[in-house]
Amino acid sequence: MSKESPALPRWLPVLLFALALSAAFWRIPKPEAPAFVPPPPAAASTLPAMFAAEMLPSAGESAHAAALAQLPDGRLVAAWFAGSREGAADVAVWFSTQGKEGWSRPQAIATRETTAGGTFAYVRKVGNPVLYAEGGWLHLWYVSVAVGGWAGSSLNHSVSTDHGKSWSKPEKLQTSPFANISTLGRTAPMALADGGLGLPVYHEFIAKHGEWLRLSATGQIIDKVRMTHDVRTLQPAIVAFDAQRAIAFLRDAGSGSNKVQVTQTDNGGQSWQAGEALNVPNPNASVAALRLRSGRLLLAGNPPNGREALLLWISADDGKTWQASRTIETAPDAGAEFSYPALLLGRDGRIHLAYTWRRLGIKHAAFSEAWLDEEKP
Structure with a gap:
């Protein structure tokens, strides 16, 4: 005959419940935010007025959401997602390098299969790549979805140490305690003084708002901060003014003013406060922002009535x-679309812009500040 198990003390369940409750409300102290790497002092650009544009090689019937970076040797690289249509099973993240002979034939660097194999999770679709080059590392972040739409996305990270020829297995970043969903990337990160990165991301499951991920130099998450705003916003694009101050320009995803929304930080990204909407239209579409050599800010986006044009605006007062x-x-023509711009300031002073061209491909333009200021015909 087996012996009966001793009865548990009556107070033990109460103690365990109290400990669980305490753990639920336990807050890990926020790490002190490092400074941004401040931009260089303003200087006049010496480049003459110039503008050139070209289509990137095709990688599918439909293409969207380009990203740009510059390698240490000066070459540009681009990534975007393409396939038969957005969200289709055959969509992959594609990669191309601009060399002396032009843009290379695109290579698929992230697919449903490679993402599932690296993260040991089911993947239904992939999208929205982000690139960043620093030293010998080329970072790639992109989203993947298991079920549902883009609001159910997870964020994946992969690295190349040979300029994009090969990539590490993707790692799914743990950005949320609840099912780890609804973190999406779109715009480039910012360098931090401690060697890490600040990656602007956004959340769109039920609520829609920007977020700031503080990452280590190797891509691990150190902190996450919500970008507070009164209206629904998406896809923050960030520019730093100095070591502590930065501004984020956001897509207006609400039913309000249809203007580019703004949130700002004065403590290195540890907190963000909403500002007044700009006098720049936004038809619920992604924007891109850049600080020019002159110190002025450049913004790329769409007109108030839709995505049938791609426009540039300049600010000389931060x-x-x-x-x-x-x-x-x-x-x-009806249905024309020029959208999802990505901006990059090259080390030679040229401004690079990549964008979705009619959903059929990705177009790249390069121009100078003098061209921006040139009298229009």
Whole structure:
């Protein structure tokens, strides 16, 4: 005959419940935010007025959401997602390098199969790549979805140490305690003074708002901060003014002013406060931002009535006021789309812009500050 198990003390369940409750409300102290790497002092650009544009090689019937980076040797690299249509099973993240002979034939660097194999999770679709080059490392972040739409995305990270020829197995970043969903990337990170990165991301499951991920130099998450705003916002694009101050320009995803929304930090990204919407239209579409050599800010986005044109605006007062600068692309036909811009300031002073062209491909434009200021015909 087996012996009966001794009865548990009556107080033990109460103690365990109290410990679980305490753990649920336990807050890990926030790490002190490092400074941003401040931008260089403003200087006049010496490049003459110039503009050139070209299509990147095709990688599928439909293409969207380009990202840009510059390698240590000066070459540009681009990534985007393409396939038969957005969200289809055959969509992959594609990669191309600009060399002396032009852009290389695109190579698939992230697919449903490679992502599932690296993360040991089911993957239904992939999208939205982000690139960043620093030293010998080329970082790639991109989203993947197991079930549902883009609001159910998870964020994946992979690294190349040979300029994009090969990539590490993707790692799914743990950005949320609840099912680890609804973290999406779109715009490039910022360098931090401690060698890490600040990656702007966004959340769109039920609520829609920007977020700030503080990452170590190797890509591990150290902290996550919500970008507070009164309206629904997506896809923050960030520019730093100095070591502590930065501004984020966000897609207006609400039913309000249809203007580019703003949130700012004055403590290195440890907290973000909403500002007034800009006098720049936003038809619920992604924007890109850049600090130019002159110290002025450049913004790329769409007109108020849709994505049938891609426009540029310039601010000479740290983003307080904006003036229309150039129309990069426009088309009168219904359904034309020029959207999801990505901006990059090359080390030679040239400004690079990549964007979705009619959902059929990715177009790359390169131009100078002098071209922005040139009198329009």
